[in-house]
Amino acid sequence: MDEMLAEVRESIASVLAEECPGLAVHKFIDGHDPLDERLAGLAADLGWLLIALPEAASGIGLGAAGLAALNQELGRVGAPGPFLAQSVALDALVNSTVANADAVAALVGEVVAGSATLAIAARFDLAPKDGMMLLGECSARAALLPGEGDDLVLVDLADAALESVVIWDETRSMVRLQRAAVRPIATLAGMKARAEAAYAIALAADSVGAARGILDRTVTFMKEREQFGRPIGSFQALKHRVANHLVNAGGAEQLVLQAVEHVDEGGPGAGLWSALAKANATDAAVKVCADCVQLHGGVGFTREYDPHVFLKRVRLNEMLLSSNGRLRDCAEQAFAAALQGGHDVLELAQ
Amino acid sequence: MIIDLRDDVSAFRAAIRDWIAQTLPEDWAEVAERGTEDENVAFQRWWFGQLATEGLSVPHWPEEYGGVDLGISGQMIVADEMARAGAPPLDVYIVTLNHLPGTLIPCGNADQRARYLPPASQGAVWCQGFSEPGAGSDLASLRCRAVRDGDHYVINGQKIWSSMSRYAQHCILLVRTDPDVAKHAGISFLIMDMDTPGLEVRPIEQIDGHSDFSELFLTDVRVPVANLVGAENDGWRVAQATLASERGVLAFEAAERRRHLMENYYRAARAVNAEWLDDDELRRQFMTLLGDLQASRRLIRDLLHDHENGAPHASTAMASARIKLYQTTVIQKISDLVARIEGLEGHVRRSFHAQSRFVGMFDFLNSYAWTISGGTNEIMRNLIAERGLGLPRG
């Protein structure tokens, strides 16, 4: 399992390194190249959205670990496209039992094959209302929204009034659902907690990847850019900052893995660790990416250079799902409940 | 002996747990809180002796010196059970347990190993005399001078910050044997008995109220040449082995203790509906740090496994620098939070020895021991940036 995961991650990383270097992302955001479509095509050919899905749904069965690996690698290169929302929505769809299973299965098949896309509610802590934001594209076929109580509802976007919004993060898309009363396709009973955990892990992993990706590029820049007759990377004030960023990104990455383990085991720590992973990882990533702007100096303030792409992406991640303060409250409640129930959610496998 | 059960993981764990429950006086923590430093050290000696009777004092050492070569997983079980029970931390034995075998096994000779390791396994206390008033982060600039006189070295100079040295029987000492060569090339590594004439130990009072460390004044102190570890002037290389042994299981135990302290602190707060649980900032910061602590525990566990699986030294050395920086920062943030949670009550000086619960200001002040000793966190950042990320030297 670990070997398979490493192989999958390696293969995604190498494809993305080839197809999605910084220059390509810039061409995309400048409107010169439909990189998102190319990546969607590659994802369909290579089965990226199948990685996390259970074998019963023709997936590879890597679960939350696969979900995290995919999103982390996408985040590392700032890959454009609706992958994050889709990977979260698919996880919920294939793991729930719904009344009209055939329609849902057909939709899943289309999404995996790249002929339809899915959106999800940007925030899960608010009940659907007119004008709510979705993470996904204007062309999305359906969207997953929080439903009553612990349920989720899959809604048909075919006749929905969608307004596309221009957002700062140009690597992802958001739309506004003008009237929240849209035709439901299926109710995913009791799936809210699972979807929140998957969403949290995907956001945390994407953010860790983004932080690591821009940090690597910033370190390279610091070795090349010279001032006062020497590389700026020799200035200790800057070195110490990148050393901090490196260890903090490493800590956040461990928290993603912690959440992955608990979610995959379906244990009482799933809600606790996924909420904390999203809160801590997005906070850490915002600090790293913001400082990478500063570490670049004037070019860090230009559209032409990479740091802003990552900063905007992780700032959006930070705002998605639920506020980090709220997530820490959820984590605290989960912690209290676990202790009350006599569950040891802090134990590490040795 | 309990150590004989080590191959059966669950029996081993259960036996340690039961034994601690039976052996450790129930009120030890309260007694420790009230006790003086001397009483605490005496208690640690007693506890070490108890551990030795079960083969649990130095289980990670090789068999010929009193251990059983217990692997990392086994050591983690022992550390975990000690932390879980809040058993006395063996502060006075840190050098004995880690630096001494970490130095003598790779770099000492057979006589030295046979002479020093078995008594250490029974509780001889060792200290480390590396730092000097003029040589801290730049350790290699040390000046404490040793001059050869027949089969002895005659040593003059000063050492500082030597932890637990006033309780120690022996000291691992770095001295300058050749002042005329490059600074790293003229250093030697010696073993000094602490009762040698000419050695004076003066405790230094710390910010946390303890006097764990002392200054060492050496005036014509005579140390036999037989006590040279490694070759003359090759002490810097030997010292690298010592410094490498500083981290690892020690960090693991510290992290495991905090895991239980945090859990207990939270439980106790919930039980009385403590006010801070209604304070969004404090409550959320607590959760943030619970996450960071968990991350640091995972990093340490992975490092220990890499070590055991023979990962290349350069990669484990870099990982341990990263972990030192991350973990000690987390420790400091936790204690900072607890100080803020405790508010004014945390400023009342109740105890200097609370080891089984968080104590506001004491833990906060004490946390600087973590960020300064064992290579300051600034030095860790230099290492990470220069050797890890390949940024040019300034």
Ligand SMILES: Cc1cc2nc3c(=O)[nH]c(=O)nc-3n(C[C@H](O)[C@H](O)[C@H](O)COP(=O)(O)OP(=O)(O)OC[C@H]3O[C@@H](n4cnc5c(N)ncnc54)[C@H](O)[C@@H]3O)c2cc1C
């Ligand atoms: C609780 C405690 C226990 C200790 N126990 C022992 C012991 O048992 N045996 C022993 O030998 N020593 C011991 N030490 C000493 C410890 O190793 C040194 O204090 C430490 O290496 C720092 O050296 P220094 O105190 O001379 O500070 P300095 O090196 O003078 O540092 C002062 C400040 O400058 C910074 N600094 C220095 N150089 C650089 C640089 N190149 N780049 C950036 N910043 C820099 C430091 O990080 C620090 O913030 C102990 C220290 C403490 C606090």
